[in-house]
Amino acid sequence: MSTDTLTDLGRDERSRGTSGATLWFTGLPSAGKSTIAHALADRLVADGVAVEVLDGDVVRPHLSAGLGYTRADRDINVSRIGWVARLLASHGVVVLVPVIAPYADARASVRADHAEHAVPFGEVFVATSLAVAEGRDVKGLYARARSGEISGMTGVDDPYEQPTTAELTIDTAAVPLTESVAHAYALLTDLIPERLRS
Amino acid sequence: MSTDTLTDLGRDERSRGTSGATLWFTGLPSAGKSTIAHALADRLVADGVAVEVLDGDVVRPHLSAGLGYTRADRDINVSRIGWVARLLASHGVVVLVPVIAPYADARASVRADHAEHAVPFGEVFVATSLAVAEGRDVKGLYARARSGEISGMTGVDDPYEQPTTAELTIDTAAVPLTESVAHAYALLTDLIPERLRS
Numbered sequence: 361m362s363t364d365t366l367t368d369l370g371r372d373e374r375s376r377g378t379s380g381a382t383l384w385f386t387g388l389p390s391a392g393k394s395t396i397a398h399a400l401a402d403r404l405v406a407d408g409v410a411v412e413v414l415d416g417d418v419v420r421p422h423l424s425a426g427l428g429y430t431r432a433d434r435d436i437n438v439s440r441i442g443w444v445a446r447l448l449a450s451h452g453v454v455v456l457v458p459v460i461a462p463y464a465d466a467r468a469s470v471r472a473d474h475a476e477h478a479v480p481f482g483e484v485f486v487a488t489s490l491a492v493a494e495g496r497d498v499k500g501l502y503a504r505a506r507s508g509e510i511s512g513m514t515g516v517d518d519p520y521e522q523p524t525t526a527e528l529t530i531d532t533a534a535v536p537l538t539e540s541v542a543h544a545y546a547l548l549t550d551l552i553p554e555r556l557r558s
Numbered sequence: 559m560s561t562d563t564l565t566d567l568g569r570d571e572r573s574r575g576t577s578g579a580t581l582w583f584t585g586l587p588s589a590g591k592s593t594i595a596h597a598l599a600d601r602l603v604a605d606g607v608a609v610e611v612l613d614g615d616v617v618r619p620h621l622s623a624g625l626g627y628t629r630a631d632r633d634i635n636v637s638r639i640g641w642v643a644r645l646l647a648s649h650g651v652v653v654l655v656p657v658i659a660p661y662a663d664a665r666a667s668v669r670a671d672h673a674e675h676a677v678p679f680g681e682v683f684v685a686t687s688l689a690v691a692e693g694r695d696v697k698g699l700y701a702r703a704r705s706g707e708i709s710g711m712t713g714v715d716d717p718y719e720q721p722t723t724a725e726l727t728i729d730t731a732a733v734p735l736t737e738s739v740a741h742a743y744a745l746l747t748d749l750i751p752e753r754l755r756s
Contacts, residue, residue, distance in 0.1 A: 443621070451651045
């Protein structure tokens, strides 16, 4: 960055190097969001890229202890994760966010915040069907929701608004993991071509 | 980093480059925390260092909307900011945190979290006296607290536990800003000598 350029930019912009990007993996519980995100992270790390995975279950106690699963609380949780992702990505980190984010408005807000700060953002819809996701039931949550033990379960008694704006859609019932990762990697290559080689 | 080294480290470690650091500026309201942090940020940016200032008032709506100023809520707020700071610093960012953080235990937890993840951390006690800070009253909060309009004001009717573990103590009534910044810069140079030159 030349000195001439520096004088034209505010401090926030001047303190950034090459941009990272945020890839948000939205989808039903057990759709395969975390599996793809972590496999992609492994590949990126092998490439020497700075990566952070902000996994919903891991992040929630740090950022959103006390929040529940109402629409308002889910939206706040998504907003906080989006803000942290944008900060990290603005400093060159590739941030992978496997978080349900069931409401389109909240996802759109995160996208808008990234755009406002000129940080690349991609939405990956992990479009595994409810039947397949429930068949996996990695955490046993569908079973508990069906038995009435828990409520507010996305896909069962809580809504999931399918993305209409996703840059990439992956049905993990139809596509093997390696191919899913390759598609997501290709999307990243489009978002930050100067950082990755296809 | 050699390939041999890579195989000995987990993904988190492998995805990090040269470390950043967190400097936490603790002190009373109007002590001068933000002023020092932003002046230091300007100097670091001029040096080409990636910097993020997590200023309490700016960060709170993003991370802690809905929280108040009870001890429990303050501790949660500090913990969240500490977690975000540690993530950013682990990816090479110098994170400056001008946040009151009135309770020693909460500050110690942030320090411990950084240590656990091998991220450099320094505590700067901005030790301006209550009399001087209240005389400034940048936001008019002392006046509102004294008149009874607001309560839970640190230094007035809410405690401030003075640090006993600070790496640096600055009394802004005794030391001009340029000197305060130089001291904080020198502390950073101690924490991340490979990144900065004294």
